[in-house]
Amino acid sequence: MSSPSKRDPHRIVRGDEFGWKVDTLPYKSIPELFRLRVKELGDATMMRQKELGIWRAYSWNEVATIVGEIGAGLASLGFEPGEVASVLSNTCREWVWCDLAVQSVGGVCNGIYPTDAAPQVEFLCADSRTVCLFVEDDEQLDKYLEIADRLPLVRRVIVFDMEGLAAFDDPRVISLEQLRELGRIHLQKHPQLLDERSRSRKPSEVAVLVYTSGTTGRPKGAMISQDNICSVLASLSSTLYEGLPRGGERIAFLPLCHIAERMIGEFVPIERGSVVNFVENPETVFENLREVRPSLFFAVPRVWEKVYSQVAIGLSEADKLQQSTYGWAVQVGREVAQCTLDGREPAGALKLRYKLAQWLVLNNVKRMIGMDRVEVGLTGAAPISPDLIRWFLALGIPLREGWGMTETCGGGTATPRNGMRPGSIGLPGPGIEMRIAEGTNEIQLRGPNVIIGYLNQPEKTAETIDAEGWLHTGDVGHVDDDGYFYITDRMKDIIITAGGKNITPSELENDLKFSPYITDAVVIGDKRPYLVVIVMIDQENVEKFAQDRDIPFSNYASLTQTKEVQDLIWGEIERVNKKFARVEQIKKFYLLQNQLTAEDDELTPTMKLKRKLVEKKYAEAIEAMYR
Amino acid sequence: MSPPVQSEDDVILALANVESSYGPIKAIRGVSLKVRRGEIVTVLGSNGAGKSTILKTISGIIDPNRGSVGFKGQNITALDPSVIVRMGVSHVPEGREVFPLLSVRDNLLMGAYTRMDRDAVARDIEMSYSYFPILRERASQDAGLLSGGQQQMLAISRALMAAPELMLLDEPSLGLSPKLTREIFEIVVRINRERGTTMLLVEQNANMALNVADHGYVLENGRIVMDDACAVLREKEDIKEFYLGKKESGVRGERRWKKKKTWR
Numbered sequence: 029m030s031s032p033s034k035r036d037p038h039r040i041v042r043g044d045e046f047g048w049k050v051d052t053l054p055y056k057s058i059p060e061l062f063r064l065r066v067k068e069l070g071d072a073t074m075m076r077q078k079e080l081g082i083w084r085a086y087s088w089n090e091v092a093t094i095v096g097e098i099g100a101g102l103a104s105l106g107f108e109p110g111e112v113a114s115v116l117s118n119t120c121r122e123w124v125w126c127d128l129a130v131q132s133v134g135g136v137c138n139g140i141y142p143t144d145a146a147p148q149v150e151f152l153c154a155d156s157r158t159v160c161l162f163v164e165d166d167e168q169l170d171k172y173l174e175i176a177d178r179l180p181l182v183r184r185v186i187v188f189d190m191e192g193l194a195a196f197d198d199p200r201v202i203s204l205e206q207l208r209e210l211g212r213i214h215l216q217k218h219p220q221l222l223d224e225r226s227r228s229r230k231p232s233e234v235a236v237l238v239y240t241s242g243t244t245g246r247p248k249g250a251m252i253s254q255d256n257i258c259s260v261l262a263s264l265s266s267t268l269y270e271g272l273p274r275g276g277e278r279i280a281f282l283p284l285c286h287i288a289e290r291m292i293g294e295f296v297p298i299e300r301g302s303v304v305n306f307v308e309n310p311e312t313v314f315e316n317l318r319e320v321r322p323s324l325f326f327a328v329p330r331v332w333e334k335v336y337s338q339v340a341i342g343l344s345e346a347d348k349l350q351q352s353t354y355g356w357a358v359q360v361g362r363e364v365a366q367c368t369l370d371g372r373e374p375a376g377a378l379k380l381r382y383k384l385a386q387w388l389v390l391n392n393v394k395r396m397i398g399m400d401r402v403e404v405g406l407t408g409a410a411p412i413s414p415d416l417i418r419w420f421l422a423l424g425i426p427l428r429e430g431w432g433m434t435e436t437c438g439g440g441t442a443t444p445r446n447g448m449r450p451g452s453i454g455l456p457g458p459g460i461e462m463r464i465a466e467g468t469n470e471i472q473l474r475g476p477n478v479i480i481g482y483l484n485q486p487e488k489t490a491e492t493i494d495a496e497g498w499l500h501t502g503d504v505g506h507v508d509d510d511g512y513f514y515i516t517d518r519m520k521d522i523i524i525t526a527g528g529k530n531i532t533p534s535e536l537e538n539d540l541k542f543s544p545y546i547t548d549a550v551v552i553g554d555k556r557p558y559l560v561v562i563v564m565i566d567q568e569n570v571e572k573f574a575q576d577r578d579i580p581f582s583n584y585a586s587l588t589q590t591k592e593v594q595d596l597i598w599g600e601i602e603r604v605n606k607k608f609a610r611v612e613q614i615k616k617f618y619l620l621q622n623q624l625t626a627e628d629d630e631l632t633p634t635m636k637l638k639r640k641l642v643e644k645k646y647a648e649a650i651e652a653m654y655r
Numbered sequence: 656m657s658p659p660v661q662s663e664d665d666v667i668l669a670l671a672n673v674e675s676s677y678g679p680i681k682a683i684r685g686v687s688l689k690v691r692r693g694e695i696v697t698v699l700g701s702n703g704a705g706k707s708t709i710l711k712t713i714s715g716i717i718d719p720n721r722g723s724v725g726f727k728g729q730n731i732t733a734l735d736p737s738v739i740v741r742m743g744v745s746h747v748p749e750g751r752e753v754f755p756l757l758s759v760r761d762n763l764l765m766g767a768y769t770r771m772d773r774d775a776v777a778r779d780i781e782m783s784y785s786y787f788p789i790l791r792e793r794a795s796q797d798a799g800l801l802s803g804g805q806q807q808m809l810a811i812s813r814a815l816m817a818a819p820e821l822m823l824l825d826e827p828s829l830g831l832s833p834k835l836t837r838e839i840f841e842i843v844v845r846i847n848r849e850r851g852t853t854m855l856l857v858e859q860n861a862n863m864a865l866n867v868a869d870h871g872y873v874l875e876n877g878r879i880v881m882d883d884a885c886a887v888l889r890e891k892e893d894i895k896e897f898y899l900g901k902k903e904s905g906v907r908g909e910r911r912w913k914k915k916k917t918w919r
Contacts, residue, residue, distance in 0.1 A: 167912035196907060571685070571878070578722065580671040580687035582872065582879045583918065622919045 033509050040463045041456055041511045043263075046444065048458035051262045056231045057254035058295060059132040059222075061261075065298055066092040077121045077306040083319075091125065094208065098129035100221050101211030102160060105184050109134030109228035112156045112237065115284075116140040116149060116171070117164035120306050122188040122204060123284045124294050126162045131235055131254075133221070134228035138237035138249070139285025141633045142168060143626040148247075150175040155484060156237055156249055157181055162204075165189040169201065176200065231255045234480055238287050240434045249483035250434045252287075259476035260291060260439035261299045263457045267442045268430070272403055274301050276323035279316060281307040283633050288409050291438040292326045314338070318398035325402050329412035330547070330635055332405075332427070335397050336419060337544035337569055342396075357389035361422030368421065369448060390423050399425055406430055410636055411515065411534055413542040414450030421448070429453055431515070435492065435499055439477040441513055452512040453505075463498075464507050470519055471505050472498040504532070521639060523554045529611045531559065533639075536604060536614065543600040544569045548637045551614065552650055558615040560653040562642055563597055567623050570596070588619040616653040618646065665691040666725075667821055667853050668713065673722035675705075675712045682708040684877035685722070690821070690870075695847050695854040697864040697885070699898055700874035706857040707749055709874070710823040713855070714746040715739045726821070741769050745814035749825040749857075751806040753813070755799025759790050762798045762809055766816030776816065783812035786842050804835040811839070815846065821853045822846075828860040836860060840867050861898035865889050873898075873918070880918040893918055 044050075055061040066088045073085045086094075102113065113130045115137065117123050123139075130137040138156045140149055142164060149171050153161060161182050163169045172185055182200070187193065190203045202210075215221065229235070231254040239247040280293030297304045302324070307316040313331065343354055364382045367374040374382065394400040405420060405427035412429060420427035431453035432440035441462070443454035456462040460475035478499045481489030493499050504522065505515040517532035524530055533551035540549040540561065547566045553559035567584065570593055574581055581587040588594075597617060605613045624631050630641050643650065668690040675683050683705040690696045700706045711717045713724055715736035723732045731739055740746075745766075754762050763783060767776045784791035787808040793801060798809055807827055814822055824843065828836040844867050846852050858864035865871060865885045873881040873894070881891070888894050893916050895901045 165912065166907075166910070170907060170910065170912075173907060192909075192912070195909075575672055575674070575685040578672045582687055582882045584880075585919075623917070625915055625917060627915060 035509045038464050038466045040461050043456040043458045043460045046455050048266045050459045053262050073303050075304045078308050094125050095128045097208040097211035099133040100214040101207035104210045104214035112136045112158045113160040114138040114140050114158040115162045116168045118142045119284045133225040141285050146171040146174040153179050159183050161185045166192045238434050251480040256437040256477050260437050270445050276302045278302045278304045279320050279322045280304050281313045287434045287438045321401045323401050323403045326406040328409045340544050357385035358422050360385040365421035411538050413538050417450040435479050437477045452514050455511050469504050471501045471503045474498050525553050526557045539604040550637050550639050550642045560616045561614045562618050564620045584623050585621040588621050618649045667692045669725040671723050673719045675708050675717050675719045693851050695868040697856045697868035697871045699861050704874040705877040710825050743820035745817045745819035746823045747810050747814045751810040753798040753806050753809050758795050760794045762813050763816050766813035803830050824856045
């Protein structure tokens with residue numbers, strides 16, 4: 029970053045410069061790809077989900093039958109090509125079945141976050157002109173029923189899990205089982221239905237709607253085409269999967285409405301022929317991880333942080349010998365990781381020590397966290413601390429960073445297999461051009477993965493995708509001479525203090541989040557004399573900290589108010605402050621007194637604090653820090 | 656948020672970070688609570704939340720792994736139960752535990768075992784009878800022959816006989832009819848008001864407990880998740896939904912799924 033660049037910092041960087049290539053795919057759409065894989069893999073397992081605690085496997089053939097039935101069932105209800113069906117459910121097998129079925133009959137599939145409240149569901153259904161709504165269970169159904177009268181376009185609601193609804197009778201609502209039965213009857217009369225429907229839509233037309241979580245304003249529906257999706261799939265084998273075999277195991281737990289899990293938890297595994305295992309619920313991710321031992325693990329930084337802090341906490345309970353052995357092993361691991369990062373072979377002696385460290389400690393740690401089979405770890409959707417990446421590299425888990433957004437269909441950059449640079453989001457993928465805009469330093473991207481636009485919002489589309497096809501990402505950053513891109517912040521998040529100093533809050537925030545005691549933080553200071561921060565503590569780790577030191581507390585709020593916890597967090601802030609210039613020092617902080625959940629407005633569905641909302645909701649606390 | 660402590664002298668019982676376990680199983684995982692003199696404080700929680708363990712740890716039946724129990728400013732952590740009783744803490748155990756083969760009167764005298772002042776003991780027996788007249792009628796009967804409600808009355812009276820400053824009541828409503836439960840709670844409140852006996856009440860009958868108590872703690876999985884004045888607790892969404900069984904029935908008129916607890 030400090031070395032002066034020799035190359036034009038605003039040049040166009042093409043992914044093809046790095047030897048990455050676009051594959052020629054034998055299909056043009058997800059339904060085509062799916063049919064292809066069903067033919068190839070037949071009775072092999074495609075997905076698993078637990079039923080009463082036991083993993084139940086579904087073969088490609090089984091899923092194909094189910095998808096055909098759901099698709100035909102939709103058609104029997106009058107679902108036409110180009111119409112929209114929405115799925116309101118947690119990540120589960122039915123989600124994928126319905127997505128494939130809707131696309132197979134030429135429909136557009138839209139996902140709604142299961143944590144959304146009824147008014148949000150209403151907006152998303154109305155804006156997308158949803159005609160069929162899939163809901164997970166009675167809880168999600170109740171959201172629809174609350175607003176049913178205001179959604180005249182919704183013709184039918186299909187419920188996955190009918191438990192508790194035996195006595196419920198509403199002509200608008202049927203079970204997924206009933207829909208499949210309708211489909212079976214329909215298929216007898218129209219056996220060629222799916223074939224006919226597969227030709228009903230062009231690959232350039234919208235196939236999938238993904239609403240951006242909208243930290244400001246109302247959500248925008250990104251229109252994604254089969255071309256967009258396929259262009260991302262065509263870039264995989266030379267980038268993310270370079271040198272890796274097909275197949276393998278995956279674990280899916282992030283919301284499928286989010287483009288990242290939609291790609292990596294659904295479309296990419298179909299392309300790669302990998303088995304997807306759905307977690308039981310968001311709380312069992314770590315247990316399921318140990319059971320499945322996936323070969324590729326994709327998670328947002330928050331989850332990687334949690335894995336790290338579990339080990340850190342476990343270690344604090346270990347005895348002295350274990351602690352020092354671990355310390356030694358991780359140090360050896362870090363040295364080897366540094367060699368890999370610098371692109372050189374570790375020396376013979378170091379290699380030997382690393383072997384010993386793996387055998388004594390590192391492999392056990394990997395086993396303990398369920399990552400002993402991980403060939404690629406992938407992080408994305410939010411910035412991650414470079415220190416954290418180094419720790420995973422030290423363990424021997426190749427944690428790579430990818431950057432993409434809904435508007436790029438999840439594609440974008442990736443760090444190469446043997447050329448990771450912690451702190452960088454990597455190089456543009458094959459077929460993708462990227463540049464740093466002059467003046468604003470905004471990262472801009474052009475490629476076949478850039479979405480068609482935003483549904484019903486041509487003016488927003490025009491603002492985001494310019495006439496030359498460049499997508500204005502809203503991320504600010506720079507590119508180094510080797511073509512590595514770095515994000516410093518979101519454009520609209522940059523803080524200009526009253527002293528006129530430009531500060532990128534996410535740098536500070538990411539460093540804070542590396543603390544096991546801090547889950548998330550929002551740095552504030554725009555037009556203010558100094559910086560302050562709002563901190564969400566990690567409940568589990570801070571509780572343990574308090575308990576170990578006999579600090580009395582009763583509930584979450586009282587925990588945040590104890591002097592020791594306040595000192596602890598201040599200590600973490602001081603640690604971060606040391607790394608930054610004097611004008612960038614955080615002077616005061618405020619701990620959120622409620623444990624937030626995904627249902628709360630302040631958090632995005634991926635559990636990040638929403639800056640604007642936090643600033644508004646805690647305005648009083650913020651003001652108090654400037655008094 | 657707990658109300659500001661008026662003065663530390665008011666606090667008759669204070670638990671700080673108490674952890675107790677049964678073998679390898681941690682029943683309470685760091686509980687801190689305070690009871691002020693003259694108050695009725697309740698601890699709510701489901702089965703296995705660790706409510707009874709808290710009371711047993713206070714009265715010395717279980718020694719905590721860590722943390723401390725303070726009574727009237729003295730550290731009574733892990734003291735012998737007999738010492739703690741003499742200091743003024745009486746425990747009314749879950750399931751009454753009366754001496755079945757002793758008469759009602761003898762059960763009461765057992766409660767007064769630690770006392771030497773015979774006249775006062777006689778007066779207190781009379782007082783018990785005045786609270787629970789049925790016990791006078793059954794004074795010479797074996798306690799094992801009493802009904803469940805009567806045994807509960809006896810267990811409370813027996814605890815009272817030690818002239819405690821603090822009574823620990825473990826689920827007095829267990830297995831009793833709503834009418835009897837109400838009667839017993841009325842007496843509990845009377846004892847508190849008339850004699851100034853501080854009460855720490857553990858209950859599953861949240862509705863009853865929230866009505867009689869001044870302050871409440873909610874215990875889940877061995878940790879306190881919420882505490883406040885009972886009047887405030889009664890209005891909290893999570894308390895209504897999970898402890899009082901009041902929920903909006905929704906559009907369908909019935910609801911099976913549970914909201915997520917947020918404890919705020």
